[in-house]
Amino acid sequence: MEADMVAQMVKDLVVVEKINVSEIAGDDDSTGFEKIKKQMPHLEIEKTSDRNHIKKNVNSKLYELKNSKMHKEFTQKVLDSIQKNFSYMIDQNQGSEDGIKNGLKAITEHMFGNHTFCNVSWCGGLTKGDAYKHLNLPYGKDLTSKQLKADLEKIFQNKLLTKANQLSKLSSSQANESFNNTVASKAPKRLHYSGSASLGYRVCSAVLQKNEGYEYMSKVNEAAGLSPGNETLKRAAISLDNDVEEEIPEPLNIRIEGDMKSSPLVVFDLETTGLSRTSDIVQIAAYSEEKKFDTYVMPNKPISPEAAAITGITVVGNQMLYNKERVMHKSQFQALNDFIIYLSTFSKKPILVGHNIKRFDCHVLYNSLKSHMLWNEFCSYVHCFVDSLDLFKHVKPGLKSYSQTNLVHELLGETYEAHNAVDDTAILNKLISTKCDFDLYVQTLSFSCLYPYFCFFISM
Incomplete structure (x- = not known):
């Protein structure tokens, strides 16, 4: 943020709103702080690092x-x-x-x-x-x-x-960054809404989403007298067919912009407390040729016996164990935030690849990030997703099974420790880099970060 803007914002808070500002948090650039001290020399304010x-x-x-x-x-x-x-x-x-x-x-x-x-x-x-x-x-x-x-x-x-x-006196601008990303989702810079009369409404909608959650839309409609009205779900249901769909239809494909062939490839995997899309994450791992990421995550929900038997991850008191050995762990928020920081270190937005993610991992990740108000920030650092299950159905049609363990056995002639996120990502990266032309299929098989968001609303 420009130094003049920082100084003006603080000045408005202190002079106009009569709010006592004693601390300003940011990166190591002190230009804005020096500007504040110069314009308001009597203000007792301290700069802390983010x-x-x-x-x-x-x-x-x-x-x-x-x-x-x-x-x-x-x-x-x-x-x-x-x-x-x-x-x-x-x-x-x-x-x-x-x-x-x-x-x-x-x-x-x-x-x-x-x-x-x-x-x-x-x-x-x-x-x-x-x-x-x-x-x-x-x-x-x-x-x-x-x-x-x-x-x-x-x-x-x-x-x-x-x-x-x-x-020893660090602060966090996480809430500000999260809100900035919410505003950017309502008013993308590339569309120049700053020259439009709708900008104020778009920023206000971001404020409402931050304060009220996604339910703000129904509250706005109700306050405006639009709900309930003639166009309701109850009336619309009268004209629906009685035929039961075998499955929820796929959401519409959302156009993905930018050159995907130049984006770095990051293979990721999650281990969870169960097989439900609302399960908690217990391990996150990501693998790229440049850098890797791995962390265990303390869940808020109990780990099901079936999941514990598969992953070897258990919780005893406030300790996490992997194969009965104690491992270091992080809270849900800290782990997700560190994963976002890891993704932000790439020079270009990476393509996230995982096995069966379109049906499971993306939705678990969406629910976890959304519950901590980190989804918008996560999306700002990711180009798109690709499901390697669909990828290998195109590359190697006719196999009896497309489970990752079977693909490794059939194509690489190897065995590995499945259901440990670190090993899963490493071996999947080897599969993709040696057994398929990823660039040939990425345009066809990629799907947007918004995919789990739309799936959530279709299922409601």
């Missing part, structure tokens, strides 16, 4: 280091572990500058076997000694590369340690 921008900047530095290919030991699993450690450290030490300083040192030292800066509440190395195995490092062993350690220290100690006070 949590997501900080994490995104650190993630970018880590990927730069990994892509440099200078360190053989710096695998994707190590990178994921560092990301998790940094995220937890930031969240757990808000309000404590000393805690941030100690945590920044512990991130690198802990992974290299030095537990001087660790805390007994989270580090098993302090209690188990030499018998300790890392949960998130290859083979559970300490890292050993001195050069890798030095490069990581440049990121976490040389650059971030001086900002410990700033990191």
